Amino acid sequence: MEWLTPEEWQAVALSLRVAFWATLFCLPVGVFIAYVLARWTFPGRQALNILVHLPLIMPPVVTGYLLLIAFGTQGGVGAFLQETFGLTFAFRWTGAALASGVMAFPFMVRATRLSIEAVDPKLEQAAATLGASRAWVFATVTLPMILPGILAGCVLAFAKGMGEFGATITFVSNIPGETQTIPLAIDLALETPGGEARALRLAVISVGIAAGALALSEWVSRRMAARIGGA
Amino acid sequence: MEWLTPEEWQAVALSLRVAFWATLFCLPVGVFIAYVLARWTFPGRQALNILVHLPLIMPPVVTGYLLLIAFGTQGGVGAFLQETFGLTFAFRWTGAALASGVMAFPFMVRATRLSIEAVDPKLEQAAATLGASRAWVFATVTLPMILPGILAGCVLAFAKGMGEFGATITFVSNIPGETQTIPLAIDLALETPGGEARALRLAVISVGIAAGALALSEWVSRRMAARIGGA
Amino acid sequence: GEVTVFAASSLTDVLQQIEPRFEDETGHELRLSLAGSSKLARQIQMGAPADVFISANVDWMDRLQHEGLIASGTRRNLLGNALVLIAHDPATPPVSIGPTLDLSSLLGDGRLAMGLVDAVPAGVYGKAALRHFDLWDGVAPKVAQAANVRAALSFVASGAAPYGIVYETDARAEDDVTIVARFPAGSHPRILYPVAAMATADGAAVTDFLAYLDTAESQAIFAEAGFSRPSD
Amino acid sequence: MTLSCSLRHAFQGFTLEAQFEVPEGLTVLYGRSGSGKTTIVNAAAGLLRPEEGRMQVNDWLLFDTARKAWLPPHKRRIGYIFQEGRLFPHLTVRQNLRYGSCFAPKDATPEPMAHVVDMLGLGQLLHRRPAALSGGEKQRVAIGRALLAAPRMILADEPLSALDDARKAEVLPYFERLRDEVEIPILYVTHSAAEVARLATTVVALEDGRVIGQGTAAEVLGDPKVTPLGARAAGAVIEATIATHHPDGLTELNAGGTPLFLPALGQAQGSTVRVRIAAHDVILSTKAPAELSALNILSGTIHDIRSGQGPGAMVSLDTAAGRILARVTRRSATRLGLHTGAPCHAVIKSVALAPEDIGG
Amino acid sequence: MTLSCSLRHAFQGFTLEAQFEVPEGLTVLYGRSGSGKTTIVNAAAGLLRPEEGRMQVNDWLLFDTARKAWLPPHKRRIGYIFQEGRLFPHLTVRQNLRYGSCFAPKDATPEPMAHVVDMLGLGQLLHRRPAALSGGEKQRVAIGRALLAAPRMILADEPLSALDDARKAEVLPYFERLRDEVEIPILYVTHSAAEVARLATTVVALEDGRVIGQGTAAEVLGDPKVTPLGARAAGAVIEATIATHHPDGLTELNAGGTPLFLPALGQAQGSTVRVRIAAHDVILSTKAPAELSALNILSGTIHDIRSGQGPGAMVSLDTAAGRILARVTRRSATRLGLHTGAPCHAVIKSVALAPEDIGG
Numbered sequence A, B: 001m002e003w004l005t006p007e008e009w010q011a012v013a014l015s016l017r018v019a020f021w022a023t024l025f026c027l028p029v030g031v032f033i034a035y036v037l038a039r040w041t042f043p044g045r046q047a048l049n050i051l052v053h054l055p056l057i058m059p060p061v062v063t064g065y066l067l068l069i070a071f072g073t074q075g076g077v078g079a080f081l082q083e084t085f086g087l088t089f090a091f092r093w094t095g096a097a098l099a100s101g102v103m104a105f106p107f108m109v110r111a112t113r114l115s116i117e118a119v120d121p122k123l124e125q126a127a128a129t130l131g132a133s134r135a136w137v138f139a140t141v142t143l144p145m146i147l148p149g150i151l152a153g154c155v156l157a158f159a160k161g162m163g164e165f166g167a168t169i170t171f172v173s174n175i176p177g178e179t180q181t182i183p184l185a186i187d188l189a190l191e192t193p194g195g196e197a198r199a200l201r202l203a204v205i206s207v208g209i210a211a212g213a214l215a216l217s218e219w220v221s222r223r224m225a226a227r228i229g230g231a
Numbered sequence C: 001g002e003v004t005v006f007a008a009s010s011l012t013d014v015l016q017q018i019e020p021r022f023e024d025e026t027g028h029e030l031r032l033s034l035a036g037s038s039k040l041a042r043q044i045q046m047g048a049p050a051d052v053f054i055s056a057n058v059d060w061m062d063r064l065q066h067e068g069l070i071a072s073g074t075r076r077n078l079l080g081n082a083l084v085l086i087a088h089d090p091a092t093p094p095v096s097i098g099p100t101l102d103l104s105s106l107l108g109d110g111r112l113a114m115g116l117v118d119a120v121p122a123g124v125y126g127k128a129a130l131r132h133f134d135l136w137d138g139v140a141p142k143v144a145q146a147a148n149v150r151a152a153l154s155f156v157a158s159g160a161a162p163y164g165i166v167y168e169t170d171a172r173a174e175d176d177v178t179i180v181a182r183f184p185a186g187s188h189p190r191i192l193y194p195v196a197a198m199a200t201a202d203g204a205a206v207t208d209f210l211a212y213l214d215t216a217e218s219q220a221i222f223a224e225a226g227f228s229r230p231s232d
Numbered sequence D, E: 001m002t003l004s005c006s007l008r009h010a011f012q013g014f015t016l017e018a019q020f021e022v023p024e025g026l027t028v029l030y031g032r033s034g035s036g037k038t039t040i041v042n043a044a045a046g047l048l049r050p051e052e053g054r055m056q057v058n059d060w061l062l063f064d065t066a067r068k069a070w071l072p073p074h075k076r077r078i079g080y081i082f083q084e085g086r087l088f089p090h091l092t093v094r095q096n097l098r099y100g101s102c103f104a105p106k107d108a109t110p111e112p113m114a115h116v117v118d119m120l121g122l123g124q125l126l127h128r129r130p131a132a133l134s135g136g137e138k139q140r141v142a143i144g145r146a147l148l149a150a151p152r153m154i155l156a157d158e159p160l161s162a163l164d165d166a167r168k169a170e171v172l173p174y175f176e177r178l179r180d181e182v183e184i185p186i187l188y189v190t191h192s193a194a195e196v197a198r199l200a201t202t203v204v205a206l207e208d209g210r211v212i213g214q215g216t217a218a219e220v221l222g223d224p225k226v227t228p229l230g231a232r233a234a235g236a237v238i239e240a241t242i243a244t245h246h247p248d249g250l251t252e253l254n255a256g257g258t259p260l261f262l263p264a265l266g267q268a269q270g271s272t273v274r275v276r277i278a279a280h281d282v283i284l285s286t287k288a289p290a291e292l293s294a295l296n297i298l299s300g301t302i303h304d305i306r307s308g309q310g311p312g313a314m315v316s317l318d319t320a321a322g323r324i325l326a327r328v329t330r331r332s333a334t335r336l337g338l339h340t341g342a343p344c345h346a347v348i349k350s351v352a353l354a355p356e357d358i359g360g
Ligand SMILES: Nc1ncnc2c1ncn2[C@@H]1O[C@H](COP(=O)(O)OP(=O)(O)OP(=O)(O)O)[C@@H](O)[C@H]1O
Pocket: A230, A231, D131, D132, D133, D134, D135, D136, D137, D162, E011, E012, E014, E031, E032, E033, E034, E035, E036, E037, E038, E039, E040, E083
């Protein structure tokens, strides 16, 4: 017996791609929004904060529907992106990545924001007196110091990217080879009487990949801590 | 027209209860595990770390099934808890809280852990020289300093508790008045032709509650920061 | 008394209409737990407190019966349904389904929305019907498989997919889709919704409920929604 | 050049209300703990936005709340040596030192790195991170970081407090050079009278958020009334020119015609130096003393005698070298019959003029 | 009581290899920046686990790597005044001060809070949090926190460096009292010779991680060879008893039969005090001088004259009060014809014995 069917291997490869891009999408936007939430005060700050948490508060299916409406080929944003950049999300793996990214977004923002709030403003002030503008202070002081938090956010985003189901299937459906990530394949197996063994195999692979990413992140973050802690 | 049916009000009340207990369940366990992961080294640390992230990596349905197997009346843990403590989770609101709690657990742990890692060990050392044992150091120095992180974790847990769908419906089914939380009610509304308006109303209520919790947490955490920052 | 009914989510609408009438008439309390048939079946396997199970899928009911979980003699086929091809664009002309139908070029770049073709009953039936006319292989790469029929319906309703295959009942309930064809009954296995009482269930409420499903009132509601009576 | 500053800012339980205008050079802020020194320095750096006030160096306006003018900190080009270090923990010592020069304008001429590293003894530490440094090492890096930023103004908040005497002696001349050659304004906070005497062009004495005295080092340290400093700090600061470098290691100064002998100084013959003579290091004699190991004797007449509550008296003596302060006991003053206008001799040991008290 | 310590620990680029055994009282660790003082103190506190070593106070073993014994920090009951404050930012000043006493055993007798608050001038600050304190205020709270923990041992790492002179003068006697009355061992790090002279029972001089000298304050400061301290630190420490408190504010001491006059001291008549006479504060005279404002003159014979490379010479003089050091110029030594065995008079201004230099 083959361990996994070729279709299932496709799902594994796709999940990796989706989780990777979801994380990559979250990263810059998430860090920026986290910075804005942590350090700026402006009207609408609280609204932005709620917006960020929305994918967590809403059932994933709702998030999926909203994405479908906004980013479907008929949707305003979707049509615009398609026309201007040739970017299609509907029923494409890119859409799966988008859905995972959106679902992972709150974690990315929270982890980063917590780290930003833990940075001693006195160090940022010191950098400012030495001539660094706000952007430079961020790039040379804040950013290096919040790397552990960003890394934690990435791990959460990647893990979520490996596990996201509800929003993905609602937004881009389950198309083998295109949008059928591991969670969708697992779901399919579970919907079928007797599919438990296949579901288990897929789950084990998924956990294995995520465990690898986790171990890597732990290692990197310990190294960073050791460097700052004095060596 | 009534804004919501009595059954839907039940769902709102139930969601609040579920989110509250899910958060409360996450809180002590999450803080403890976060501390262990941040400060101890022991064989199996990495395994524990993976275990904590599992609900994120696995599709919610899988988590729901695993809970069903473990905590169902037939399941080993479930039977044990029922016999010894009279605690039933299967198909009860307590199970919905458990499912939400488990799904929210990774966020609680991560947020807390990030905060713990940001605490200057020099302060903990200072407390130790003044006679505080490890537990006292934690209670009097570490804990007060990580409150913002714990609060962030609670907010994430509460939001997730308001939004959890997949694991809940898989574990405790969708029983009005007992396990039908807002997300399940929304899902049901979406399954019903013409149910969109009802789904929207429920979603608005859910977001409103979560927004309230968010605003409260922001206020509390700003106050804490202001107190430490000098006033 | 009280009766807890686990029912496939595609029955949400009709069962919610029956609920208050049944309660008024009999004085029993009805609790409806609506979710996907597979989820419900697994929960029943794990000891869920269901009295009655209405499945959208014969396989799962077979499974429960095999495991001795249903009360013997209570199983019967409650409802039947038909499969239709729907389109988003109201101006879409009707098509006739047959081996010559060029579904692929009808779709163009678009997708054909169906339930999971190996798991969700509507998807399984749809795939069988397309196979029957030898259309499946041509169209398979263009199928978007939704988590359930409702999701397939909303793909078409929202315009994300131009065509879809759903139950007639779903298509009728949704204003934003147009039925462009009906699959002949012989092109796929019969679409049946079996019902049974659980082995653990007892009490008058359960029998009353099973009986109530056969009343003219209930049958009218089913018919109104587009369900057919299974001729068994 | 002048630095003018006027500030009002209230914390809970503390109000700063300071106003001063000082000429170019190094201005020492002097006062007890909690008197508002760091608060003023923070306003100069732009880290504290005072409720009211304005600060200006020549025509370079730092801020003016009345005109809503506010130069953000990173545009002020300031070398701030913080009271608590504030090194960047993620950067090595070398990266910390270089941090400011990245942002300095192209045409700035920062100090040569090697020179600063050498003076501060950081050569061995360049690849380390702050967590692996001792307290004094951190402070030295903080000094280096500020100096290497090619600043237009230096703010130094107790920069030498964690340094040992030998290192202090190496760093002090550097601040003198900045003051005299580079001519950037320096605001300097210290508790040490020796540093005040040696470095200060102007001293601003603070108490409880208010300026209680201002003047040259000589005026403030020589004024027995202005002693937020404690009696130990009182003393005269006189100017002298270098007359001869003697082969036995002594340098002879000419202070208004009177010779003064000091351990060899580095400055060239003919150059002017400032010498601090602490009041408590002066012994008075009514007869010209002989057979004493002290080489320096200044003769003059008593200008004034002030007695405090304690057993001491502060005698000021006008000599050819300038006014000298002597702190003696009332008992001695009585015994010797000292009175205003009486002739008197001040005995000063040459070696009592410690290195930190002689400025170039 | 003895404190014995033997340590070996290597950092990258720095190795500590220190061994010393000191009697009860206050031990000063003295040495340049980076010489390993804080490292030793951290080992005593249990915050650094040295590669090898052992530390013991009488029969109270802190650690012994050979026997794998290690008392965790919280069981050591130590009052550690950190070089960098380390106040708890989330607690008010009052809560910071009280922190240690929560964990002290029931039978411990901590200092009365009011007394410490008073001495450190913290009364106004009790409700504030550390972020709202000035640098010196933070340091004072850190001192108070350690003292109020009812410790069995005190570790003080440059505790007075950010304090002004007046405050130092208030805090120093407190450490003396701890040393003499409370009798807990104290490890004290400082760069200040005045603090060494005043407080030290024993001085351990460090250089580059190694002990280069050990002895009483008198021995180490009086030994011109051991001067990690610089020449300015040399001086004699002599013992004297209080003879009379005069009404004019002077206290007369009896130093081996010779009277010495100092500004009023607080100690009771008959009690013994230690007086530091810095070598550079002593003037030598070959004739008994008269008509001088200096009240204190000690007569004796020259024991030794050492010349260094500089223009100075260190003369030691045996007097009835003990051995006195005088730093004079070689020129003066020649002019006065000083030689070993010659009779000589040491002139010391009473007020030159500054408050910090007199210990009880
Ligand atoms: N974690 C570390 N890694 C590497 N080197 C270190 C570390 N901690 C301290 N050192 C080095 O050990 C030496 C001794 O440090 P220590 O803190 O004991 O000095 P110190 O005598 O207290 O100096 P200071 O008076 O400046 O506080 C210094 O050269 C320092 O650079």
